[in-house]
Amino acid sequence: MTGKDLHNILAKVQKPARYLGREINAVQKNPQKIKTRLALVFPDLYEVGMSHLGLKILYGLANRQDGVYAERFFAPAEDLEEILRKEGICLFSLESHTPLQRFDLVGFTLQYELSYTTILKMLSLGGVPLRAVQRKVGDPFVLGGGPLALNPEPLAPFFDFFVLGDGEEVLSEVLTEFARWKERGRGDREAFLQEIASIPGIYVPSFYEPLYDGDKFIGMRRLKEEAPLPVKKRVALELENTFYPDSFIVPYMQIVHDRAILELFRGCTQGCRFCQAGYIYRPVRERSVAKLRDLAGKIIQKTGWEELSLSSLSSSDYSQITELIEALQQKFTGRQVRLSLPSLRADPFSLSLTDKVQKNRAGGVTFAPEAGSQRLRNVINKKITEEEILAAAEQAFTAGRRHIKLYFMLGLPTETEEDLRELVQLVEKISNLRQKVKGKKYPLQVMVSASTFVPKAHTPFQWEPQLGLLEVKRRQQFLHEQLRQLKGVQFTWPAAEMSNLEAVFSRGDRRLAAVLERAYALGSGLEAWSESFDFALWEEAFNREKIDSRFYAYYKPALDDPLPWEHLSSGVAKKFLQEEYRKAFQGEMTRDCRQGDCLGCGLEECPVRQVKKNTPL
Numbered sequence: 001m002t003g004k005d006l007h008n009i010l011a012k013v014q015k016p017a018r019y020l021g022r023e024i025n026a027v028q029k030n031p032q033k034i035k036t037r038l039a040l041v042f043p044d045l046y047e048v049g050m051s052h053l054g055l056k057i058l059y060g061l062a063n064r065q066d067g068v069y070a071e072r073f074f075a076p077a078e079d080l081e082e083i084l085r086k087e088g089i090c091l092f093s094l095e096s097h098t099p100l101q102r103f104d105l106v107g108f109t110l111q112y113e114l115s116y117t118t119i120l121k122m123l124s125l126g127g128v129p130l131r132a133v134q135r136k137v138g139d140p141f142v143l144g145g146g147p148l149a150l151n152p153e154p155l156a157p158f159f160d161f162f163v164l165g166d167g168e169e170v171l172s173e174v175l176t177e178f179a180r181w182k183e184r185g186r187g188d189r190e191a192f193l194q195e196i197a198s199i200p201g202i203y204v205p206s207f208y209e210p211l212y213d214g215d216k217f218i219g220m221r222r223l224k225e226e227a228p229l230p231v232k233k234r235v236a237l238e239l240e241n242t243f244y245p246d247s248f249i250v251p252y253m254q255i256v257h258d259r260a261i262l263e264l265f266r267g268c269t270q271g272c273r274f275c276q277a278g279y280i281y282r283p284v285r286e287r288s289v290a291k292l293r294d295l296a297g298k299i300i301q302k303t304g305w306e307e308l309s310l311s312s313l314s315s316s317d318y319s320q321i322t323e324l325i326e327a328l329q330q331k332f333t334g335r336q337v338r339l340s341l342p343s344l345r346a347d348p349f350s351l352s353l354t355d356k357v358q359k360n361r362a363g364g365v366t367f368a369p370e371a372g373s374q375r376l377r378n379v380i381n382k383k384i385t386e387e388e389i390l391a392a393a394e395q396a397f398t399a400g401r402r403h404i405k406l407y408f409m410l411g412l413p414t415e416t417e418e419d420l421r422e423l424v425q426l427v428e429k430i431s432n433l434r435q436k437v438k439g440k441k442y443p444l445q446v447m448v449s450a451s452t453f454v455p456k457a458h459t460p461f462q463w464e465p466q467l468g469l470l471e472v473k474r475r476q477q478f479l480h481e482q483l484r485q486l487k488g489v490q491f492t493w494p495a496a497e498m499s500n501l502e503a504v505f506s507r508g509d510r511r512l513a514a515v516l517e518r519a520y521a522l523g524s525g526l527e528a529w530s531e532s533f534d535f536a537l538w539e540e541a542f543n544r545e546k547i548d549s550r551f552y553a554y555y556k557p558a559l560d561d562p563l564p565w566e567h568l569s570s571g572v573a574k575k576f577l578q579e580e581y582r583k584a585f586q587g588e589m590t591r592d593c594r595q596g597d598c599l600g601c602g603l604e605e606c607p608v609r610q611v612k613k614n615t616p617l
């Protein structure tokens with residue numbers, strides 16, 4: 001595409017900065033000198049995708065290699081999509097404005113089930129055949145990575161392979177193997193897939209066949225000898241020495257998380273039973289304070305960002321969090337650099353950390369009690385008491401915070417009307433704390449959000465159905481009625497239909513691919529955005545494919561039934577998940593394994609367990 005063509009397109013769309021490229025730190029290479037072209041594709045708009053850490057890591061890592069050029073693709077907004085279709089222009093990269101179909105490898109980030117039809121749209125707009133079997137020599141290989149790669153079955157026919165676990169470990173090996181295959185003169189596509197199927201962490205879905213007995217999934221059969229069973233996720237055990245970018249691209253427009261990100265550690269051992277990230281990102285691996293201090297300095301120097309987010313699944317669990325904050329504050333003394341802690345537990349210690357890093361406390365804080373009653377918090381293994389929540393909330397208002405955001409989950413297993421009443425009472429108690437803080441000239445707000453529980457693969461609640469759609473709506477209405485009577489409280493909740501669809505695909509199997517293809521053909525677009533989500537379209541897609549979505553959202557397999565994702569291993573043993581499931585229904589908590597002995601979750605290699613072994617009692 002010429003510069004003039006691009007100019008003509010950008011002149012007709014809203015927010016052209018989404019497609020312009022050439023931001024600060026965007027990589028420019030001479031395509032003539034490139035042997036392997038890698039498309040890094042995020043199936044959502046620029047402002048969402050550019051906030052994603054995984055994409056930044058892979059972009060930096062791939063572009064460090066000679067002969068490899070990694071370029072970015074984001075979903076086009078409706079206006080650009082219309083132009084591309086009308087004028088027959090192929091979806092193009094941000095760096096060199098090259099059509100997607102001209103890349104060797106097209107890698108999608110799989111973060112959210114509702115982005116699945118956006119993937120199909122981007123392949124189609126990019127001139128890449130939708131199904132892997134339709135692709136010929138010369139077409140790109142399509143791969144997927146990210147959390148949902150651990151149950152990608154609904155997407156299986158559209159992908160050549162998936163990368164399970166930490167991409168840093170696998171990417172270089174795939175690129176090396178691809179370069180070799182290309183040098184040998186590109187044999188048939190299957191020859192390449194056979195080569196990479198033996199790389200640990202690679203799952204080639206066409207080498208496996210799901211088996212059914214009537215409606216019931218009964219197992220996965222290997223079609224090739226080289227296909228491992230199970231496929232184990234890869235883990236970057238030495239996070240300290242694992243690549244981390246310092247030249248983050250600085251966008252020309254505001255993005256969702258408009259700041260630099262410093263990843264403190266990976267993994268979480270809190271053991272919340274609904275949380276997929278808590279199981280699939282194990283084990284916990286930390287970077288040292290010295291390493292983080294050094295990285296922080298380079299990132300700020302190369303980007304000029306004024307905010308640095310100390311990011312992890314639960315940042316206050318970083319073993320040297322206080323030392324790290326002090327080291328960073330010392331490093332940035334006299335400079336305009338704010339630190340932020342986005343994911344904290346609702347306890348006074350976590351809040352004191354926020355107070356330490358935020359001089360201006362006029363904003364708010366966010367807590368996620370998840371459930372309103374202690375009984376239900378025990379069921380989900382959320383280790384926070386009402387006293388701690390109230391103490392943290394009081395501390396927040398006293399320190400000058402103007403609002404507190406509270407995240408809850410509705411429809412958790414065993415939830416009763418009494419639990420919802422206790423949720424309302426908890427919010428009321430927090431709201432009443434506002435009276436204690438006298439003399440404030442501004443209104444203090446409590447913002448409550450209740451998402452709907454979605455059972456996720458590889459968690460102890462993978463055997464639980466989602467609550468029925470009508471019942472979810474009834475409970476949302478109940479909370480709405482109750483909470484609107486409280487002063488200074490705002491209540492929001494996402495559409496129950498979106499969570500319902502998420503549940504269908506999160507525990508889905510390969511039969512759902514037909515529904516995705518049909519929904520795409522019917523016009524499904526950016527479904528992750530409520531304004532373009534169309535549930536009626538999905539109902540039609542399920543009807544036309546004669547697949548009952550309720551089966552997937554509401555099925556309750558027996559604990560020893562084969563599950564459609566069990567050929568893909570997160571490393572956590574099934575018997576550990578079964579035990580956690582049993583304990584949930586007894587209301588028994590499981591402690592964090594970093595505080596005490598290893599609990600035997602099944603990981604083959606775990607630095608936490610190793611440290612415990614080496615620590616004299």
Ligand code: SF4
Nearest residue numbers: 593598599600601606
């Ligand atoms: S192997 Fe042991 S120490 Fe490591 S995450 Fe699992 S339970 Fe915790």
